[in-house]
Structure formats: structure tokens, C-alpha cells
Amino acid sequence: MGMKRSFADVDSQDHDSTSRSAASRGNGFDPKRRKQHGTGNPKAKEGRLGFAKKRIRNIKRLLERNKDLPANVQNDLQRELATLKTTVSDKSFHRKRSAMISKYHMVRFFERKKASRLAKQIRRTIEQNPESDGIDHLKRQLHIAEVDEAYTVYHPHMEPYHSLYGSVRADSKEKQDGGESEDEAMNQTPVAKVALDSERPPMWYVVEKTMEQGIEALQQLRERRPNDASASTTKPSRVPSKASQSRSDDKKRDKLTARHAANEKSGTKDKDKATSCNQRQKQTGEKTPLNRRERRRLMREAEAEKNSEDEEEGGGFFEGL
Numbered sequence: 131m132g133m134k135r136s137f138a139d140v141d142s143q144d145h146d147s148t149s150r151s152a153a154s155r156g157n158g159f160d161p162k163r164r165k166q167h168g169t170g171n172p173k174a175k176e177g178r179l180g181f182a183k184k185r186i187r188n189i190k191r192l193l194e195r196n197k198d199l200p201a202n203v204q205n206d207l208q209r210e211l212a213t214l215k216t217t218v219s220d221k222s223f224h225r226k227r228s229a230m231i232s233k234y235h236m237v238r239f240f241e242r243k244k245a246s247r248l249a250k251q252i253r254r255t256i257e258q259n260p261e262s263d264g265i266d267h268l269k270r271q272l273h274i275a276e277v278d279e280a281y282t283v284y285h286p287h288m289e290p291y292h293s294l295y296g297s298v299r300a301d302s303k304e305k306q307d308g309g310e311s312e313d314e315a316m317n318q319t320p321v322a323k324v325a326l327d328s329e330r331p332p333m334w335y336v337v338e339k340t341m342e343q344g345i346e347a348l349q350q351l352r353e354r355r356p357n358d359a360s361a362s363t364t365k366p367s368r369v370p371s372k373a374s375q376s377r378s379d380d381k382k383r384d385k386l387t388a389r390h391a392a393n394e395k396s397g398t399k400d401k402d403k404a405t406s407c408n409q410r411q412k413q414t415g416e417k418t419p420l421n422r423r424e425r426r427r428l429m430r431e432a433e434a435e436k437n438s439e440d441e442e443e444g445g446g447f448f449e450g451l
Contacts, residue, residue: 179218179221179222179225182214182217182218182221183218185210185214186211186214186215186218189207189210189211189214190211192207193207193208193211223288223355226288227287227288230287230288230289230290231287234290234291237291237293238282238283238285238291241278241282241293241294241295241322242279242282242283244295244320244321244322245275245276245278245279245281245282245294245322246279247320247322248275248278248320248322248323249272249275249276249278249279252268252271252272252275253272255268256268256269256272271326274326275322275326276341277334277337277338277341278294278322278334280337280338280341280348281294281333281334281337282294283348283352284337284340284348284349284351284352285333285337285352286333286351286352286353286354287352287353288354288355288356289333289356292331292333294322294325294330294331294334295321295322295325336351337351
């Protein structure tokens with residue numbers, strides 16, 4: 131068993147600890163109140179979007195200010211700048227994609243459930259009555275329901291999603307406000323079945339055409355970027371037909387004839403103006419004002435005449451010898 135400490139030893143240790151803590155508080159440091167977070171601005175980690183943007187800005191400034199860099203250094207910096215720009219565009223694309231997915235997730239989920247449920251019902255009715263009179267109508271409805279389901283699944287994430295059954299739901303609410311009872315509203319047909327003959331958004335027809343190419347094409351449609359969408363929507367250049375070419379040639383010929391006629395009219399007007407000015411000058415005796423070139427020409431001619439007269443009066447150089 132260990133020996134107990136005396137009261138004096140314990141008192142001296144407590145006094146030393148209190149004096150040490152008081153000295154630390156006097157210096158402005160309190161060990162009990164330490165900062166939990168790090169001090170200073172944290173640097174952007176490599177591989178993050180902020181790091182890539184800062185690095186792009188630094189490289190651009192370096193290339194603009196220091197134009198006497200060696201060729202190999204400039205090539206390396208430009209190559210790094212191109213790769214950083216691609217990473218920034220990819221990261222911003224994925225960030226916007228996740229935001230768009232979370233924005234339209236609920237409406238796409240509910241409409242997919244409704245379309246798949248309707249497609250199952252129509253398939254069941256076709257299997258039960260394969261030789262009925264309205265089999266063609268049922269097949270057409272089944273095709274529309276299947277395209278509706280594919281539209282909700284493979285609609286491009288980066289484009290705003292347009293609801294398939296939103297207008298039908300609004301019409302049903304108006305009918306309920308018009309005076310229908312709750313029992314009739316409960317027993318009414320499903321929204322997806324009512325909307326089979328309604329108008330579809332333009333992307334619906336794109337999905338319908340892409341379904342013929344397979345699932346890979348549908349996945350590419352869902353993951354396409356806005357640049358790809360603009361490139362796909364541009365119409366191919368048509369080869370002009372002979373009739374359109376002849377029509378354009380006739381238009382060009384008419385324009386040329388009209389331009390020649392206008393030039394002739396302007397020329398005749400200028401001639402008329404010149405003749406009228408000459409007649410007016412003859413009648414009044416006024417002279418036409420000369421421009422700068424004509425004035426210089428007259429001055430040169432006058433100087434040449436003066437020099438020739440001086441030579442004739444003075445004689446030659448060797449004449450007095």
C-alpha cells in the first residue's frame with residue numbers, strides 16, 4: 131500500500147497549477163477556450179471545382195502578362211488550361227444534372243407509375259380478348275402508354291420536363307368545381323387513360339422515334355447535353371431544286387435590271403443638273419469654283435510660264451563670257 135501525501139505537498143501543487151493557469155490567462159491564452167476550427171482561409175483542394183477555376187484564372191493571367199515565356203512552357207500551360215476547362219465543364223454539368231434530377235423526380239415518378247399501370251391494364255385486356263373488334267384501337271392505346279412510360283424514364287435530364295397529365299388534371303378540377311359529386315370524381319377513369327388522346331410535348335415524339343433504335347439510343351438521349359440537343363435540332367441543308375434555282379435567278383435578274391434603271395435615272399439627273407448649272411453661269415457670268423487639285427494645276431502652269439519668260443529675257447549661262 132502506497133504512502134499518503136502530506137497536506138503541504140498537495141497544497142503546493144494546487145498553488146503551482148493555479149499560478150500557471152493565471153499566468154496563461156494573463157498572456158491572453160486560455161487552454162479551456164481553444165478554437166475548434168482552423169484559422170485562416172482554407173486552400174482549395176486539388177480536384178475540386180474551386181481549385182480548377184482558380185488555376186484557370188492564374189494561367190490566363192500568367193499568359194497575358196508574361197509573353198516572353200519559352201515555347202515549351204507556353205505549350206504546357208495551354209495544354210493544362212484546356213484540360214482544366216474540360217474538367218470545369220464536366221463538373222458543372224454533373225452539378226446541374228443532379229439539381230435537375232431532384233427538381234423533376236417526383237412528377238416523373240408518379241407519371242411513370244400511372245403510365246406503366248395503364249400499359250399493364252391494356253395488355254391484360256388484349257390477352258383476354260385477342261379477337262375483339264377494337265383490337266387495333268387497343269394496340270394504338272398500348273403504344274401511346276408505352277411511349278409515355280419511356281418518356282418519363284428517358285427524358286433528357288438537362289432539359290425541363292413537361293408533364294403529360296397536367297392539363298388533364300386541371301380540367302378534372304374544373305369539372306369538380308362545376309358541380310360534380312365526390313362519388314363521381316372517385317369513380318372516374320384514370321388520368322392516364324383520359325390523357326391518351328390529349329396533345330403531347332415535342333420531346334415525346336423524339337422519344338418515340340428513338341425507341342426504334344434501342345435502349346442504348348434512349349440512354350444517350352437521356353444523358354445528352356444542351357450542345358448536343360442544339361446540334362440535333364439543326365435541320366440539314368437541303369439541295370435546292372431546279373424550280374427554286376430558276377426562281378432565284380429570275381429575282382436576281384429583276385434586281386439587276388432595277389439597279390441599272392436607277393443608275394440611268396441618276397445619270398440623267400446629274401447631266402440635267404450640270405447643263406442647268408452651265409446655262410445659269412452663262413447667263414449670270416459667274417465662274418465655277420475650282421477644287422484644290424485644279425487650283426494646284428493652274429499654279430504649276432503659271433510658275434512654268436514665268437520661268438520660261440525669265441529664261442528668254444536673261445539669256446543663257448555662257449552668253450556673257
